[in-house]
Amino acid sequence: MKQQFSRLEQLQKLDLEVHELERARLVLPKRLVDLDARKEEVGRKLKAQRDHVVGVEAEKRTLETALRIEEEKLKKGQAKLNEAKNEKEFQAGSKEVDSARRAKAHFEDEILRAIEVVETAKKSAALVEEEAALVTAEYDALAADVRQEEARLDAQIDSFSARREEARRDVDPALLKRYDHIRLKRAGVALAPAQGGTCGACNMGLPPQLYNQVLKGISIETCPSCIRILYVKPSG
Numbered sequence: 001m002k003q004q005f006s007r008l009e010q011l012q013k014l015d016l017e018v019h020e021l022e023r024a025r026l027v028l029p030k031r032l033v034d035l036d037a038r039k040e041e042v043g044r045k046l047k048a049q050r051d052h053v054v055g056v057e058a059e060k061r062t063l064e065t066a067l068r069i070e071e072e073k074l075k076k077g078q079a080k081l082n083e084a085k086n087e088k089e090f091q092a093g094s095k096e097v098d099s100a101r102r103a104k105a106h107f108e109d110e111i112l113r114a115i116e117v118v119e120t121a122k123k124s125a126a127l128v129e130e131e132a133a134l135v136t137a138e139y140d141a142l143a144a145d146v147r148q149e150e151a152r153l154d155a156q157i158d159s160f161s162a163r164r165e166e167a168r169r170d171v172d173p174a175l176l177k178r179y180d181h182i183r184l185k186r187a188g189v190a191l192a193p194a195q196g197g198t199c200g201a202c203n204m205g206l207p208p209q210l211y212n213q214v215l216k217g218i219s220i221e222t223c224p225s226c227i228r229i230l231y232v233k234p235s236g
């Protein structure tokens with residue numbers, strides 16, 4: 001029986017080890033959450049900046065079209081002026097030329113301003129692009145780390161699981177069944193070392209008769225309080 005308890009203790013260790021590894025494996029992808037959010041945020045910022053550049057470039061083109069129209073008007077006005085046959089036609093031509101000149105000057109100013117706006121927008125977009133590249137590189141590096149750690153944990157889980165299956169084969173089937181049953185109910189821990197008359201898992205004092213039975217190590221005894229299987233740890 002004592003040998004059975006010692007095998008069960010070994011199994012318990014392996015079960016906890018596997019449980020711990022699986023838990024670590026499960027929370028690993030959470031390490032990427034913050035960077036993933038930052039990557040998405042900078043991506044949105046970059047799209048907004050690029051859209052802004054497209055917008056201000058379109059405004060600049062609109063102004064350039066308006067300028068060409070005024071240049072045409074100016075040419076026509078000047079032609080009218082050259083061909084004027086009387087005072088009335090001369091007046092009309094002058095008016096068109098003046099108006100086109102004013103409009104042309106206005107659009108030329110506007111275009112200069114638009115060129116500055118486009119340049120500023122492009123510079124801002126370039127900065128955000130740099131930021132996005134940095135965040136992406138950081139994310140990729142961490143993702144590679146996470147994948148490596150996942151592979152390492154998977155290998156460990158496989159190895160411990162194999163050892164656990166081996167350990168299970170050495171335990172008496174009836175005892176194993178009881179062990180599994182209690183383990184499910186007690187957060188993965190089915191064994192409790194009995195020390196100094198108390199249960200080492202829940203710290204409840206054990207009735208002296210029960211404690212004596214446990215010390216003998218010839219029967220399967222459970223803690224009346226936490227129902228775990230009681231055993232005596234080998235000296236130490």
Ligand SMILES: [Zn+2]
Binds near residue numbers: 202204223224226228
């Ligand atoms: Zn107990």
